[in-house]
Amino acid sequence: MDLSRIDRRYIYLVIAIAIAVPLLLKVQLPVSVGPEVQKVYDEIDSLQSRDCVMISFDFEASSVAEIKPVAEAVIRHAFEKNLRIVGLALFSEGTAIGYNIISSLAEEYGKKYGEDYIYLGFRPQYVSAILGMGENIDQVYPLDYLNDDWKDFPPFSDVENYHDISLVVSIADGSLPTYWVEYAGSRYGQKIAAGITAVMATSYYPYTASGQLVGIIGGLKGAAEYENLLGYTGGGHRGMLAQSSGHLAIIALVILANVAALRKKR
Amino acid sequence: MLSKKIPIAVCFLFGLFGLVQYFSPHPAAVSAYSTVLDWVQIIFAFTLLVGVVSLLQIQLKHVSRKEKYWGYSIVTIVGILVMAVFGFAGGTERGTAFMWVFDNMQVPMQSTVFAMLAFFVATAAYRGFRLRNVEAGILLAAAIIIMLGRIPIGEMISARIPETAEWILNVPSMSAKRAVLIGIGLGSITTALRVILGIERSYLGRN
């Protein structure tokens, strides 16, 4: 059999086994906290009670497996610190998911809509929306997700623009944090942190290095690290083993392919 | 006139305004700017409606002409109509039929399409990471170090692996990335300038 040109379906099978089997086993791997996650944690931890954070759900439904533990960790932290949360979504599919995550955690923490958090919903054309909120959030979002005039909630009536937002956390699976940095950050001096899929993390290193982003929570591992800091075991910890065996399977496949190609040459 | 000159003039005026307003904090500039931002959102919304109508037209054509796969076109048409009826009649809040379909049909299908990437990454790596020359060797080495460095097992093998991975990401990889970004920036800016100046107007057709 010529292993260097193997039917791709065998490779699929190897990956499926490498990921399914560890999930069926119950083993947990230790996780150590990296500097990027620590920076986000420290930033949120340094905020005063009742400060306002904006959490933007900038992802597609398909990334929910990876991004939900990240969002949950950040929102838990914010609720524990008694911060006010303004939720919104710049990707339409993030809209409902974001609302579900925030409202179910709010229930758990006994937080009230209009009191501790509001959810503004979705606006298309993210560049316009991000820029618009720098002038006036009310202008971009006259009504919230539930079609109420959110300015009528006293705890949020003083929120006018980025001046009143201590930190924006963009929970994203794509390039949205770039837009937050390019428009809200550079134009309005807004502090921004990103909770992103691991794949996106590399592209944001320049932004943390240059200080344009406060920090990054990258993927399941980032979520697991954040969970460590908050002292609980959530979605991030699960699946770290499957993650590892998946990586090892791919490395093994690459080695196999090279050995096969080498043998064929001879 | 209407097919060519006016669009070019509009493109120039709004392009120039988009560029110039960046430099002005004056309320007049800011308010004009947010007005135009709203306009763009509104035009986009209407364009999306046009997209939906044209999609429906094409699918209906498939069905009426009984073209290949016309049965599947019915599935698409029904999908659109069902979501529209649910969404407009029943609302989009939690617990509505609209959200039920979204949560139990759209989300799982999309997540599955995305999850197929795990398999595709493996086949691409299997095929693409061959030690053919120096470049391919560097590509392969960087990928493997990072892959090991991002999982706890890498740390167990040697503490140097995550350190090296971090260094690669922050130093050599980052410097190349910056250069790529700068190049893209230059390409984008000159393209945008050509658009504003009306040199680049393929989107208008050429006649």
Added chain:
Amino acid sequence: MTELGTLIALILTLMVFSFLYKENPIYRFAEYLLVGISVGYYLVIICRNTIYPLVIEKLFIHGEYLVIVPVCLGLLMFARLNKRWAYLSRLPLSLMIGFGAGISIPAMLQARILKQMSASMQSLATINGIIILIGIISTITYFYFSKRQEGMFGKVTRLGTYFLMVFFGATFGYTVMSRISLLIGRFEFILRDALRVIS
């Protein structure tokens, strides 16, 4: 309802996965269904969240008549559906393209060029500072089009391609993790939520 939802989600998940074996009618059904549902979803969201607040409400409740301008421009887009009048849609098209080009210039200059340059200006007293400068300059050289990559110049551009390869390899390696996370998410759904094999 939840039970039924999970069952449907499981079936659709497996239908999509069947594509990995080969393209087949089951996958095709899921594909067309996904297109239909997602288009319907966007249609509803855009009407309720953009057209209602930005057009209907502004026009009829706040009496902001200026909104008529973009509405007319938006309606011109419908001219596309008719070959004879299609050219009318060039007007809103050119507005969007022109304005987009205009705002992208300062944004690109600032975030893609100036910020990156500023961040790359690091002290040359450290090894990393020197490597970063060499990396960025040699890679920029690779993108220099006005000179053929020969001789001394060719050696510099070659160094640039090595840096590029490190970047591509690193990005690929980093990305694998999130791709696997996505599959873990799906498998967890199948094994835990749907089949209840694991808790």
Added chain:
Amino acid sequence: MANVALCSDPLSFSVYDTPSDGGGSVTISWQAPVESKSIPIGSFVIFRKMNEEVSWSYLASVKAENGLLEDRTAVDGVNYTYKIVSYASDGASEWVCPYQVASKAQWFDSDRLPVLVGVLVCLLALAGVALLHKKGKPFDIRPIRGLEAVDEAVGRATEMGKPVLFTPGWGGDIQRPTTIAALNILGHVASKTASYRCDLIFPTHDPVIMAAAEEVIHEAYIEAGEADRYKAENVFYTTSSQLGYAAAVDGVITRYKPAAIFLLGTFEGEALILAETGNSIGAMQVAGTDSTIQLSFFMVACDYTLIGEELFAASGYLTGDAKILSSVRAQDFMKILIVVVLLAGAILVTFGMVDFAGWIGKS
């Protein structure tokens, strides 16, 4: 009084219209005297009054250390006087600003000067190169790997009697210059498919891009004298959903088995889904994108990849348009400038002068 020293040592206190803003703001800045460290002062309280008013109104209380406060309640054109009062356990001392200040809006944000300089340099470079070109100086431009592949791929599809597929990715919209560059290349591909009489399929996620692509392709077919071979239904909107789009394009690829696939534009997660599916049916693939992450996938999975700026340059090469080519030249000129500035900046930073690097990254 215990705080005589404080009074006699007036804190340096200045009030001015906040620069580079939209008005409605006055900045008050002060440097607390050194003595304040040894004297127990609770806090500084800042008051304001309008020109004719007698009574002071409270503005804010701040920590008794060096600081800066923006009075964002100022009304443009009204003259205000400010004072700072320091309350200590044994009395208060106050400093009144001797002059009046009115806020106003500025037309230019001076923080953005580096960007303005950048824009001007770009314009000058473009104009300069265009002028050189008029004088008839020819351009010698290095070949780009993978560019010849564009024609080869279309030719291959024609020979095999299979269609060509071109899609600009899910990540961009029409406002992104990358999309414009991709549409330029589309124009070239379309004129090839028109003259070779080969089908061109163009699925997209964005109805605006669809509209622009229709113009581009239709035009190319008219120019090639093949207007009646243009199939409007081959340029279509799939769905705005990222993975819905990916699933649909995957379906098209596996059902119509194009012999050549062009993935040019801004891609995100869908990049590898499309590239691997294309590879599985044996299509020849030419990719190019400005998304740095997806570049790595394209490099591994596709036959040819245009890296970042090469995509922009390619649109000039293929169309052979002198104006686009001359802007490639202008970009090269700016690269030299960037390298020089980078070197200078790094040297300055090495010697501890970080102001220049900071200024460039400002705004």
